[in-house]
Structures are given as C-alpha cells and as structure tokens.
Amino acid sequence: xxxxxxxxxxxxxxxxxxxxxxxxxxxxxxxxxxxxxxxxxxxxxxxxxxxxxxxxxxxxxxxxxxxxxxxxxxxxxxxxxxxxxxxxxxxxxxxxxxxxxxxxxxxxxxxxxxxxxxxxxxxxxxxxxxxxxxxxxxxxxxxxxxxxxxxxxxxxxxxxxxxxxxxxxxxxxxxxxxxxxxxxxxxxxxxxxxxxxxx
Amino acid sequence: xxxxxxxxxxxxxxxxxxxxxxxxxxxxxxxxxxxxxxxxxxxxxxxxxxxxxxxxxxxxxxxxxxxxxxxxxxxxxxxxxxxxxxxxxxxxxxxxxxxxxxxxxxxxxxxxxxxxxxxxxxxxxxxxxxxxxxxxxxxxxxxxxxxxxxxxxxxxxxxxxxxxxxxxxxxxxxxxxxxxxxxxxxxxxxxxxxxxxxx
DNA sequence: CCAAAAATGGGTTGTCCAGTCCAAAATCGG
DNA sequence: CCGATTTTGGACTGGACAACCCATTTTTGG
Numbered sequence: 001x002x003x004x005x006x007x008x009x010x011x012x013x014x015x016x017x018x019x020x021x022x023x024x025x026x027x028x029x030x031x032x033x034x035x036x037x038x039x040x041x042x043x044x045x046x047x048x049x050x051x052x053x054x055x056x057x058x059x060x061x062x063x064x065x066x067x068x069x070x071x072x073x074x075x076x077x078x079x080x081x082x083x084x085x086x087x088x089x090x091x092x093x094x095x096x097x098x099x100x101x102x103x104x105x106x107x108x109x110x111x112x113x114x115x116x117x118x119x120x121x122x123x124x125x126x127x128x129x130x131x132x133x134x135x136x137x138x139x140x141x142x143x144x145x146x147x148x149x150x151x152x153x154x155x156x157x158x159x160x161x162x163x164x165x166x167x168x169x170x171x172x173x174x175x176x177x178x179x180x181x182x183x184x185x186x187x188x189x190x191x192x193x194x195x196x197x198x199x
Numbered sequence: 200x201x202x203x204x205x206x207x208x209x210x211x212x213x214x215x216x217x218x219x220x221x222x223x224x225x226x227x228x229x230x231x232x233x234x235x236x237x238x239x240x241x242x243x244x245x246x247x248x249x250x251x252x253x254x255x256x257x258x259x260x261x262x263x264x265x266x267x268x269x270x271x272x273x274x275x276x277x278x279x280x281x282x283x284x285x286x287x288x289x290x291x292x293x294x295x296x297x298x299x300x301x302x303x304x305x306x307x308x309x310x311x312x313x314x315x316x317x318x319x320x321x322x323x324x325x326x327x328x329x330x331x332x333x334x335x336x337x338x339x340x341x342x343x344x345x346x347x348x349x350x351x352x353x354x355x356x357x358x359x360x361x362x363x364x365x366x367x368x369x370x371x372x373x374x375x376x377x378x379x380x381x382x383x384x385x386x387x388x389x390x391x392x393x394x395x396x397x398x
Numbered sequence: 399c400c401a402a403a404a405a406t407g408g409g410t411t412g413t414c415c416a417g418t419c420c421a422a423a424a425t426c427g428g
Numbered sequence: 429c430c431g432a433t434t435t436t437g438g439a440c441t442g443g444a445c446a447a448c449c450c451a452t453t454t455t456t457g458g
Binding site for chain 4: 035050
Binding site: 005006007009010013044045046047048051052 | 403404405406407408409
C-alpha cells in the first residue's frame with residue numbers, strides 16, 4: 001500500500017494531513033471538504049497531499065482508519081469496564097456528556113462518513129463496516145464476561161450489536177435534532193433491557 | 200413559497216422532477232446527484248428544473264417533503280396498529296422484509312439525507328427533523344393508546360422515541376453491513392423491552 | 399561531505415456543474 | 429380565436445476542484 005519510504009518529517013506531515021482532513025470531514029461532511037481546504041488546514045502546500053496520497057480516495061481511507069482509532073481511544077477507559085451494569089451506565093453517561101459538550105454536532109465520526117459513502121464507494125463502506133466490527137467486539141467482550149460469570153441471561157452477541165445499533169441511532173437523531181434526548185432515551189431503554197436480563 | 204401558477208401539465212412536470220431527484224438521491228446520496236442527472240432521469244430538458252425550483256436547495260427541500268410523505272405512506276397500514284404487541288411485531292417484520300427486498304441498500308430515505316446535510320445545511324436539517332417528528336408522533340400515538348388502556352407501563356413518549364431511534368440505527372448499520380441482522384436485533388431488543396412493560 | 403532520495407512550493411490543466419439567458423412552442427383564459 | 433401566460437429547448441458562462449508537473453530545497457545514509 002504505502003510503498004514510499006517516509007522520514008520522520010514526512011511521517012509528521014502525512015499525519016497532519018490526515019488529522020486535518022478528519023477534523024474537516026467531521027465538521028462539514030466528507031463531500032463538503034476540498035483538498036484545498038485540507039491543504040490550508042494542515043498548513044502544507046500544493047502538491048503535498050498528492051505526495052503522500054494517491055488521490056482523494058486514499059486520503060479518505062486513511063481518515064476512516066484514523067477515526068476508528070480515535071473513537072476507540074476516546075472510549076478506552078469505558079470499553080473495558082462494560083461487564084457490569086455500573087460500567088455500562090458510566091459508559092452511557094460519558095457518551096451523552098460528550099455529545100452535550102459538542103452541542104450535538106457531528107454525530108458519530110465513523111457513522112457520518114459511512115452514511116456519506118455507503119451507496120457510491122464500496123471500498124470506504126467496507127472500511128467503515130470493519131471499524132464498526134472493532135467497536136462491536138469491544139462491547140461484546142464486556143457482555144460476554146458478564147454472561148460467563150452468570151450475571152447475564154440472553155445472547156451477549158445480540159445484545160452487543162443491539163447496543164451499538166441503538167447508540168448509532170441515538171447519535172444520528174441527536175445530531176439531526178441538536179438535542180441529546182434521543183441518545184439518552186435509546187441508550188436508557190437498551191440498558192434497562194440488559195438490566196432486566198441481568199442478576 | 201410557490202408563488203408561480205402551475206397548469207396541470209406544469210404540476211406533472213414538477214412532480215416528475217421531484218420523484219426522479221428523490222430516487223437518485225436515495226440511490227446515490229444527495230451530493231452525488233447533479234441537476235443534469237435529474238434532468239435526464241425526469242426526461243425534461245435544460246432550464247426546466249430552474250423553471251420549477253429556484254435552485255438545488257429548493258429542489259432538495261421538495262425532495263425531503265416528498266420522502267417524508269413516502270415513508271409515512273409506505274407504513275400507513277402498520278402505523279395505525281401500533282397499539283398492540285402483535286401490531287408492533289407486524290410492523291417490525293414489514294420493516295425487516297422491506298430492507299431485505301432492497302438488499303439493504305439506501306438506508307432510511309429521510310435519515311440518509313439528514314446525515315448528508317446535517318452539518319452544512321441548517322434549513323434541510325430542520326426539514327428532516329420535522330419529518331422525524333411526524334414519524335415519531337405516529338408511533339407515539341399507538342403506544343399512548345396502549346398506555347391509556349392500561350396495557351403499557353412506562354412513558355409512551357420515551358418509548359416511541361427509543362423505538363424510532365433504534366430503527367434509525369438499525370437502518371444505518373444494515374446499510375453499512377449490507378445485512379439485516381442489526382435492524383432485526385435492535386428492533387427485537389426494543390420490542391422485548393416494550394413487551395416487558397406491557398401486560 | 400556528497401550523491402541519492404525525500405519533501406516542498408506553486409503553477410497549470412481539463413473537467414464538471416450550478417445557475418443564466420433567450421427564443422420557440424404549447425396552453426390557457428376570456 | 430387571440431393575446432397573455434406558461435412550458436420547453438438548448439446553448440452558454442464562470443467558478444470550483446481534483447489531479448498533474450517540474451523545479452527547488454531539505455534530509456538521509458554511507
């Protein structure tokens with residue numbers, strides 16, 4: 001993929017481009033960002049982007065990877081504690097609080113890209129799907145532990161997917177309505193469902 | 200809004216343009232559709248679109264209205280029967296079956312537009328939000344009836360929003376993964392939650 | 399210290415597309 | 429049936445943007 005050898009400086013420049021592109025695409029949506037916007041925001045000049053990326057598609061793929069990692073990093077402290085109701089509720093609170101801080105703008109960094117590209121960019125769609133699978137696996141890991149311990153009836157695989165799905169819906173509705181209530185209500189309903197299955 | 204007087208023929212042409220635009224935007228995403236694509240698909244020529252719409256934004260607003268109505272029409276048979284668990288389950292089955300028929304393409308006609316425009320088109324975002332409110336009201340109406348009858352504990356307003364939100368997440372995840380399982384699992388979890396609160 | 403490789407700057411190009419214009423044809427209202 | 433209004437056709441424009449190119453500077457490795 002990256003046949004080119006990169007020096008430390010080159011690596012840093014490449015990274016600045018990806019971070020700037022990710023931020024802009026998150027704020028404005030993939031299609032509303034031009035390579036010139038990215039160029040300006042990253043503080044690089046002219047041909048720099050094409051020196052590090054074959055085309056806009058290659059940059060987009062790097063952005064998806066970067067956002068997936070960013071999402072995992074942001075929740076790292078919570079994702080490995082999803083094996084108790086208390087841990088699940090703390091995660092829920094953190095997600096809601098985060099959206100509140102962002103004034104309900106942007107939605108999910110992965111999902112908003114996914115929705116933008118789903119119907120005309122199969123490669124990007126698959127990258128987004130794979131990002132979701134990582135996220136889902138992290139949630140499943142907590143619920144599976146709960147289940148093994150005998151603290152959870154019901155299929156932890158289904159519950160993990162249902163939780164992530166409700167979260168995605170909550171982020172979308174919250175973004176559209178500019179109000180955290182859909183996210184709160186959807187997560188609370190799903191957590192009550194989990195609680196009803198736990199002992 | 201539409202100050203212009205339209206003859207029957209003009210009305211028909213206007214409608215062909217909106218329908219064609221809605222279909223294309225659903226298949227490819229709002230930003231991937233050019234006015235020339237719409238022109239060709241609607242079988243109209245040159246200045247026609249600008250004769251009936253001030254600009255692309257005005258056409259988009261008409262498309263959002265049209266899609267909201269189409270979503271409501273498509274579910275009309277189910278939405279007024281959401282006052283029993285059987286009715287809710289029939290609705291769930293119809294939604295899943297519909298996605299299966301579409302091979303999980305396109306997602307939600309309203310939500311996919313919403314996600315595309317949320318961060319850079321406040322007017323369109325508000326129109327989408329208002330479409331969601333209509334949809335939510337229809338669901339709420341069923342659950343409220345159930346509640347009044349004493350067949351449902353828990354807040355019907357919250358449950359309606361949670362259901363619609365889970366549905367939106369399910370449609371998004373199903374679109375990205377090209378698989379109906381997320382939609383099934385999310386709706387089933389939410390319906391089990393409702394069932395647990397009903398008697 | 400020196401060649402080779404990598405990084406940078408900025409100009410250029412070809413295409414696509416939203417929006418405009420004007421004139422011709424069809425339709426309507428009286 | 430006739431003047432007014434609406435509908436249609438198609439050409440044109442101006443700007444934006446992805447992608448390309450080449451010359452210059454900086455960095456690397458031996």
